[in-house]
Every structure is written in structure tokens, then in C-alpha cells.
Amino acid sequence: MGLKPRSLKNRLLLSLFVVAVVVFILTELIFIEKGRRSLVKMIEKSVDAYVSSLVAMRLAGPDGGTGLNLAEESIGESKDRSTNAYFLILRLSDSREIARSESLRDVNLSLPMSPQEFPRGKTYFWKARIQGEKVRCAALREFARIETAGDAGSSMDSGESECLFIAGLSQGYIGIRLRETLEITAPLLTIELAVMLALGWVVIWRGLAPLRVFEREVQAISSANLTPVTVPEIKEFASVATTLNAIIANLKDAFERERRFTSNVAHELRTRVSEIRCASEVALKYADDLNERERKNYEDILQSAKEMQDTVLNLLTLARCHAGQLKPQKDLIQLRPLIESLWEKRAKEAASRGIIGFGAVPENLSIVTDRNFLEIILDNLFSNAASHSVENGKIGWVASNHGGEFSFSISNSVRGLSEDDLRCMFEPFWRKDEVRSSGDSHSGLGLSLVKSLAGVLGLSVSARLTAPAILTITLFEKRAA
Template identity: 20%
Template sequence: MFNLIKQLSPNRITGKLFLISTGTLLTLAFVFYVALYLFLPSFYEQYKVAQIDEAVDELVEQAEASPFQSIYEGMQEISWNQNVHFHLLDENYTPLLSLNARSIEIDGGLNYRERILANPEQIEGFSDGYSRTIPILIEGQPFYLYVNASLQPVSEATEALFLFLPYIIVFAIVLSVGFAYVFSRQITKPLLQLNQSAQSLAQLNFTEKIDMKRSDEIGELSQSINHMSGNLEQSLERLKSANEQLQTDIEKERAIEEKRREYFSAVSHELKSPITILKGQLEGMLHEIGPYKDREVYLAKSIQTTEEMESLLQNMMKLSKLERSLTSIERQDIQLASLINQTLERLEYFQSEREITVDCQLEDDVWVQSNEELLSRIMYNVIHNGFMYSPQGEQMVIRAEKVPNAWDISIVNTGATLSDKDLTAVFAPFYRVEKSRNKNSGGSGVGLYLVQQMAEALSYPYKLGNTDAGVQFTLTVPDVKKS
């Protein structure tokens, strides 16, 4: 008890916060009660009248185009929901029908005449509440609709609030004191802990840490004190590691510079194939060697190769953005055999150089849905890699196997194998199985990296593995959706 009194002393932060919180809560409770007592009745009355007016106006508006039965059901619904009396009067204020759904009071009918009223408010209903008389047109005939509702529950609620005042006062005091005590303890406890830690720091004791898991300003302050303590204790160690960090930064810069050089090597890798083809065609036409005597044909092919180079540069710019984002890729129906055959024609030079036999086992009825440009580039890079890295005189087998909602396109290079390390790393940018740069096996190791980027951009599963026949690349492409 003595400790509690000491903690709540006005000279301590806990006591000050407790007194301020208690006074604030009691003041708020009093203001809220007074506002409720003064303004709730009038607000509720306005709200009730507005609800009735809105419902009645909507009923009158719909009455011109509705039969009497529909109007009657609408009156019954409003009467039940809002506790309203309805009286239907003719042009002379003669009562035709009375309705109060809650008391199930229904008198007369459209042909009922009992008495003439000079003042419709004299009709039986609520004398101390809301009343209104509105012209209404029913089935082409004019009538008057007298609406009457009681607002007595409003005044009763006000009286009940006044009678409940003593209980509210007791409850507010107990709740305010209890909440203020818990609140003041909760707020000041971490402050006292911070004060104790600051005293330890003043004595150069850096071993004590503040274990406070909070996300507010107090938590940030505790973290700052812990950081300050750790920084003071470890300042010498950080100075010693500064040189190591500097060396690491230099190595990172060198790695970035190496990546830049490898990027230009990647561009050269992609341009080397069409440049080699173009050079061979031009030399053949210049010296009139074999089929190259027909210059018209091979000039057209040279122009096509130049266009491919232009398209390739554009693709390189697109692929430079591929790792960041691809917002939209247009897809169309593609005949797979036609696309593969066109790719093989473009790579005919490399096939003949390596003396590779191609066994294309694709039927004409194999159709896939994809982006033709990206799928063509994937096939081009994979087949080109197969030609370049397969042993001389081997075979390439291209087939498609139907799977649910897709086709598995497989390309097998016979006579070739890859180690487990190469199988996992070959899709990494600039990785090469063979590090030489000669024209027969050269490259910068970006071909399959581009295949990976394009396949992932299209969300196509792919895999590379060794089989009994050789190295097999498999790409799963969605088939054409049938309408």
C-alpha cells in the first residue's frame, strides 16, 4: 500500500499522469452525458420525422402508376416499420380506410362513408406526435392521405436517462480511476526503465541492454539507447573493419565493371550468328561460288538477315527491361511445325558446318498459343546452342508430346552430356560450360540466360537434363484454347 501511495504521489510522473487521466475521463463522461441528455431527443425526433417523410413521399410518388393493392401493402409496411397510423380520405375528407399495422386496426373500405371531418387531425391517432395530410392519386382518382405517428418514446427515453444518472456517475468514477491507474502504470513503466538504463550509461556500463519490444516512440527511444551503447562499445572494432569494408566495396565495383564488359560480350554473342551468315552470303555472291551465283535470291536473304539483326537489337533492348517488368505480352495461335522449320532454315549454315542431322517429328496439327517473337527466339537460341555445342556429326531430335492443356516441346542433342554443376548453372547470366572464345564454340554464356528470361516472362515451365541419348531441353507451351 505504501509503495502504491508513493507511486501515485503528485511529485512523481505516475501520480501526475494518474490525476490528469482521471480528471480527463470524468470530464469527458460528464460532457458526454449532458450532450446526450440535451441533444438526443431533438436529434432522434428529427431523424424519425425524416424517415417517415421519406417513406410517405416515396409511397405517394409511386401511387400514380400502381394498383390499390400495391399501395395498400406499401402503407402496411410503413405502418409496421415506423408505427404510423394511415387514414385514406376522399376529396371531402370522408374517411375511407384506417390502417395501423401494429394494432391490426382496419376499418371500412373504398366504398365506406361514415362521417365528414372538417379537420382531419381529429381522426383517431396520436395527438402528441407527428401528423401530415398529403394529396394522393390512386387509380386515377384523387384522395387525401392523413399520416399520424407518435413521438412519445423520445420523451420517455429522456426521462430514463435522467433516472439512470446516479448509476452512470458511479460507473464513470470506477471506470475512470481503474483505467487511469492502468494507463499511467503502462506509460510510465518503460520510462522508468529507460531512466535506469540511462543511469547505467552515465556510469560507462555498456553491458545492460533495454529489452523493450514496442513500435512507438518509446520503443524507438529504447532502440536508440541500445544502439548508442553498442556503438560506443564497438567503435574500435568498426574502425578496424573499415579497411575490410573498403576492400569489399572495391571488389564490388570491379564485379560491376566486369558485368558491363560481359554485357557487351552478350550483344556480340547475339549478333555473331547473323553477321556470320551475312558475311558468308556476301562472300559467296562476290566470288560466285556454287548456289550463291543466284544473287537475286541471296541478296533477298541478306536483306532478311539484316532485318533479323535489326530485330535482334530491338529484342536486346526489350530483354534489358525483362528482369524489371513485362506489362503486356500479346499471344496468338502458332503452328509449331512451321515455326520450328523457319528457325531451322535460319540456322541452316550452322547445321551444315557442324554436320548435324535434324529429326523433326512434329505434326502439322500441333498448334500452341504464345508470343510468336519470344517463342521463336527461345527456339532459335536452344537449337543454335545444340548445333554449336554438340559433337561433330551428331543428331538433333525435335518432338512435341501432348500433356493436359499444353504441349511439351523437347529438343535432344545426341552425344552431348552436362555435369550436375553445369545443369544447375547453365541458365545463369554469362555462364559458359566451355570458357574458350573460339568461333566454333565461342560465346559469352548469355544464350540460355535469355531463354530463361523469355520463358519466365511467358510463365512457361522448362527444364534441362541428361538422358540416355544426350542432353534434352523441354519447354511446356499452352495449346490453343478451343472455343
């Protein structure tokens, strides 16, 4: 079983949607990443300035000790335990802690390396976590002035000591700003995505317009309509249309050759068969001069000539149907009398084989179409049912016209017919092998003629097995409401 075909327009729209969503996500990620880097750089600058301000402070040791003499404006918010700013100063000679901010409390700040390994004179940045909060830290290794207390409380400069100045700022601000950026850019990008999809739909719809025309023309191709399709102005489909037109031209030529052949054969046979029939009729006109054997031979020849004439006439009618030479008339036909008269012609043959026929046709049911063509169609359907129904079988028919839709169905009992046979049933000269070998006098043109004449009248015909042993052939017409 083949896969169900998918719409090219839907596939293109889906591809466009996927691409647009990917572009949307990538654009949003780029915005966020650029914003994050910008904020990180801003925090690093702030931390760098913070740690540089610590280096500029004077370190003092009251009572001979070492301490930190910081102005209130230099300490800033780091005195507050709830602040997001931190600092720590270590003396490298003995790794002694000189000062720490109140915000650090008793937290043991984890360093990426030992204090003595930090580069001298260069700010080093790293990430740390303080009480579960992400913090951007910076460390600067520099010499600082150390003062010790002298006599009478005076201070004495004891020289410089190398210290590690550490400062940190919380990165929570980054998350806040990134959320703000996302809240601003996401709706805008969503609107852009919707506009892109709408414009994409319009572009795809307009771009596929030649393909829709091509599709309609291809769907209109049939044995009765072999008009070449318009070559689209799209390179990918132009070659397909050109190839299809070449196939249509070859097919048209083949059909035309077949019509000419059928017509020529029918005309040639018609002349020869007429001569044979005429000779047989003349001979039988003087039957008194013939013995019993000769008379029987001429009667058989005449019967065969009549059957051949019917075959030739059907061939000519088929050729004219295919050539479009038949022009139907418009007659108002009462169906019930016509169907009853046609069944009477076949009732004797059916009864001889034990076949029962019955039908249901409304009394006033009528149709406007060509009487002669419809009569040929129905007569062939009854002939086919009476000839090929199994012995002691049944033939049933029903005609109706509901909601402007006319239909006529005829069913008969069959044996050995399969679904594959239904596809060949309306081909000229098709008969099952069992029928061919049984000596049946039918030529196999009846149902082919039914289908061709039905097409001339604007009718359709179908065959189906309504049960394993019941064949139903339906003739129907759909009228506009």
C-alpha cells in the first residue's frame, strides 16, 4: 500500500515554521548571551573598581596590631550583613586575615588558588558561591602601607606589606536584567515570528499558483481529453510538464491509430460479411433445390453472418464513440415501459436456463437523454445478465432518481468472478477463459459498448461484487442541484 500523498504547501509551511522557530530561539539566545556578557563585564568593572579602592586604603595597627582604617564612604554597603557586596584582605607574609566585610559574616570564602599564587599587579576574576548566591569575585595582589601605634598613641610607619585584596559583587542582578530582557524581546520576536509565517504563507501560496494550475490540468486528463498541459514558469516543474506533454502526444497518436484501425477493420469486415449474408439468404430463398444438409449449412452460415454483422456494427459504434462523432439527442424517456420491453426480449432465453428475473422501477420515472443510445446500453446489460448468469439463478434490477441523481442497477448470479476481473470487464473483447472455451456466441463487446455510449450520454458505469456470487452493474447520472 502506497503512502498517503502530503501537500507540498503544508510541507513548505511546516519547514518555514521550523526554520522560523529555530531562528527565533537562536536570536533570543544571542540576545540573552550578549546581554549576559555585557552585564558580566559591567560587574567585573565594578568589582575591579571596588578592589582598587581597597588597595588605596591605609592599613593601621592600633596598639601594635594590624588593622584597617576605612572611611564610611569607602566601606559602603559591605558593612551591612544583608548586602550583596563583599571584601576580604589577607596579608601574604603570614596569610593572616586583616579585615573582612560584615556581609561575609563567618563564611569561609573559597579561593581558586592559594593566596601566594595570585598574580602580582593584575586583577584576577573568578566565580564563587557565598551562602548559595552566585558572586563575581576579583583579587589584586599589591603592597600596602602598614602603620603601628607608637608612644602616646602616635602612629609610626612600619613600611609596606604585601597583601591580597579580594572583593565580590552578587550576580543576582544579571538574572534580573536577563529576565527583563527576555520579557521585552520575547513578545517582539513572537510578533516577528507570526508576521514571518503570514508573509511566508502568502509567498508560498503565490509561488505555488502555477503548480495549482498544472494540477487542475493534469486531473482533467482522460481518454476523452488529451489536451497538453501548460508548462509552468518554474524550472523544476517545467521539465515534468514537457515530458508529460510528450507522453500525451504519443498517447493521442496511439489512440488515433487504434481508432483508425478499428474503423478500417469494421468497414472491411462489414462489406465481406454483407456479401456472405446476402449469398446465404439467396441460397435459402431457393431452399427447395437444397437437400437437408445443404439447407442446414446455409442456415448456420446466415446465423454466423448476422452475429458477425452485430460485432462489426458494435465495432463501428465504438470507433465513432472514441472519435467523438456521435451526437446524442434529447428525448424524454419513460423508463418503466422501455425496461419491460427490453427484458421481454431476453426473458425466453433466461427462462430456458431456469433464470428468474424481477425488477423495481417507479411507474413515472423518466430521464431526458438519447433514446437509441440508452436502449442499446440497457439491452446490452440485460443480454449480459441473461447470458452469463448461472443456471437457475436470479436477475434483478432497480431504477431510481433521488435528489437529482439517476441510477439503474442490474444484478445477476455469477460463478468464478473475482475483483481482478472487474477491472477488465469493460475492455473490448474481454471474456473469461471459461466463457471463451464454452462456445459462447458473444463477442465481448457488449459492456465495452455500454461504457462508451454511457460516456457519450454523460453517464457513468461501474461494476462490483455485492456478494461473492452476485455481480452488480450500475449506470448513474449526477445532476447539479
